[in-house]
Amino acid sequence: MAQAQAPRRTTWVRNLARPTRAFIATEVGSTVVLLGAVLLALAWVNSPTGHTYEDVWSTELSIRLGAAEVSEDLRGWVNDGLMALFFFVTGLEIRRELDMGELRDRRRVAVPVVAALGGMLVPALIYLSFNLGTEAAHGWGIVMATDTAFALGVLALIGRRCPPRLRVFLLTLVVVDDVGALTVIALAYTDDLDVVPLALAVGVFVVVVAFRAAGVTHGAIYFVLGVMLWLALLESGVHATIAGVAMGLVATAYPPSRSALQQASSLWRSFREQPTSGLARSAGRGLRTAISPNERMQQIYHPVTSYLIVPLFAVANAGVEFNREIVGHAATSPITIGIIVGLVIGKLTGITGASWLASRRSLGRFPLTVPWRPLFGTAAVAGIGFTVSLFIAEISFDGQALEEAKLGIFAASVLATGLSWLIFRLVVRLPSQDASEMAGQAPALIDLSDPVDPEIDHIRGPADAPVTLVEYGDFECPYCGQAEAAIRALLAEFGADLRFVFRHLPLEDVHENAQRAAEVSEIAAVHGKFWEMHDLLFEHQDALTAPDMLEHASNLGLDRELVAEQLRRRKYWPRVTRDIDGADRSGVAGTPTFFVNGRRHHGAYDIETLARVVRAALAQQPTSP
Structure with a gap:
């Protein structure tokens, strides 16, 4: 596959931007209007x-x-x-x-x-x-x-x-x-408090909480209850x-959880196969409730x-x-x-x-x-x-x-x-802050639930690098393929200051070959050729069928029959599942998702953006006395 230029803004970025970032952006933009x-x-x-x-x-x-x-x-x-x-x-x-x-x-x-x-x-x-x-x-x-x-x-x-x-x-x-x-x-x-409408307001709010606990999701119901609560408080004096x-x-x-997204994908496929109004409503409801x-x-x-x-x-x-x-x-x-x-x-x-x-x-x-x-x-x-x-x-x-x-x-x-x-x-x-001034500052919250384990994780770069970039990726995901070019450039730019960790998150509900590709990479890892297979799979994202996998394995000098047998037995699926479980614990539902020194990165993943994030992480490292 030809190397794709990583876009500055992607569909994934637009759809999964952090709510805090969106909140701040809206407030900043509205300042001019205000x-x-x-x-x-x-x-x-x-x-x-x-x-x-x-x-x-x-x-x-x-x-x-x-x-x-x-x-x-x-x-x-x-x-x-x-x-x-x-x-x-x-x-x-x-x-x-x-x-x-x-x-x-x-x-x-x-x-x-x-x-x-x-x-x-x-x-x-x-x-x-x-x-x-x-x-x-x-x-x-x-x-x-x-x-x-x-x-x-x-x-x-x-x-x-x-x-x-x-x-x-x-x-x-x-x-x-x-x-x-x-x-x-x-x-x-609050002046002239009226107890009767105030009690009514409390009752309405109790109903709202009960409906939320029961899983009621109809917006019209909450709108009516909200209006009732507003009227009751208006009359109460509060x-x-x-x-x-x-x-x-x-x-x-x-x-959004991975299971909810998988269910939404399943509902969408049902609608695609039989485009009826009922299935359209189900698909729309599934998409809404995933968020x-x-x-x-x-x-x-x-x-x-x-x-x-x-x-x-x-x-x-x-x-x-x-x-x-x-x-x-x-x-x-x-x-x-x-x-x-x-x-x-x-x-x-x-x-x-x-x-x-x-x-x-x-x-x-x-x-x-x-x-x-x-x-x-x-x-x-x-x-x-x-x-x-x-x-x-x-x-x-x-x-x-x-x-x-x-x-x-x-x-x-x-x-x-x-x-x-x-x-x-x-x-x-003023001059930059020294280590003594930074000492009282709390470290950043860690979003990555499973720390990097050199004995298990696939690491590219120096093991003792001060900055660690972790990616949850899918070999069939086109955005992961686009991000790969940026990651290689990033590793070349930062050298000994950066190590890269790839973890599996095959989105099998949308990428039918991703699961198999992840297993093939783990088979190659046993023979010390994970990164060679990693690069080969991303370079040939349009060739990830079962015969293609065996051809890739053969090109790396692996035994075709042995690889086919291990794929059939799904011998290395538990290793892939380990990464998937870690993704779930870290709240990862889409690919690619990046973590820099344990902090989740929200935003574009072009070389300029990622380089800026890595430089910021380097700047936060304590300086040697």
Whole structure:
């Protein structure tokens, strides 16, 4: 087979990109849209037709069914209704992090959790120091929030040279921050609690949990229950957006299993042989259920909330009139000053101080997952509280106090961005961190369940190389064939710094010859010719039938009859099964799947991308004294 040029982006990459990567990419992309929405609101309210801003958003909209009626102004429908979807996506992300992300290791997540708590407590105390004893003290929750979209967008722009784990740290911190903000909204900003609808809401949520436990997957049922939960909370006095995060938290997240993918393939083949409407529904259901409900719903709703609902919320709430009187009042207002100091200084000191305390040996020394220097910049980025801060401000204040709070939120967002830019500029100019500074940093989470065993695994390259690249591959997979060219170039480039391990994952439900090819390679391995057979099979991916296998074996000097007999007896299938079982334990369902020093690689597998990942792994190795 002719050597194929490894594509920069492949179907496999597009379909199996990590949910965290997709989440961050959506948030970063929507930052521009959100910024445009803010500018639109400001331009509108400060234009000659600025009086129409409040006229439009104060327009009443009612929905009536018989004697039942729900009536809100347009701003209320956005804040109480559409924003429930935003918090639903937040709930989905919290659950995904608990099931599959950094939060799955409860000890490792201690530092970002404690950092988030410090980043909520210190700003709140600073705000109260300016407003304690006044009616404005009710707004202490404003400074606890961090805007996910703006924070991730700013970090992507000004922290490009920082490690990817910094973005995951910020995302984890924001997730905990969101939980805290939602708790504050539910408990501190709930007035006139009505017990009867609240009890109804609890009952509805119990039904939702029971349906999830029973395996009910019909989306329409959960939609109806979600609407009922939202209405019950709205009537109870608890902020209705809590319904969104509650529904999101019950949506489990998990990687697609190999058995589910095999079942989906079987259903698709049945439909291909007999294309009936019934089999079409079965095939579609099989494909949908192979992916976790959490990932399916994030794919649907996350772009909608990021590119439509949050910008619409900004248009509805970010309109602040910049006239001399309002700005003059805000300049000396304890509300404005408390918000600015709380978000800009409080977030920075609270997050870094709490991280330092959590990582001290005297307190158990929880592992710190990011370097100290860029952590300061990340803490400054967290001072951008925009969306949720505006949300809590709308609940807390009205009139002039609300205008002063909005000005404080705007000013804090700008100042926090500038401060984080300055910190990251200083970080880039400082010399590289030495081994002593890196010593307190936790190693990366290991995704590869079965460590490399030189006595069993097939290793190409020096046994003591500092970086190990493991591939779960299929000899008949066209993408594995394309990746092979990149791997060979990678081994040539890094030499003694890299070793390559090939493990079997034959996808027999889609590649009928893959299983046989894996067994033939193991027969060759017994004779010390695994890598010769490995290369031969990838070079002839169009010739993997039983007669072809015997021809390949003969070309390598192996006994045709002996190979045929061992294939018939499936003598080396247990060795292949060992790799397959390891793939299942590591959550691998497709090929090729790569691990670099035990960490799963998500993204393209061209030479440029893989070389960048290997260089990053080399940079993380401790230097010799």
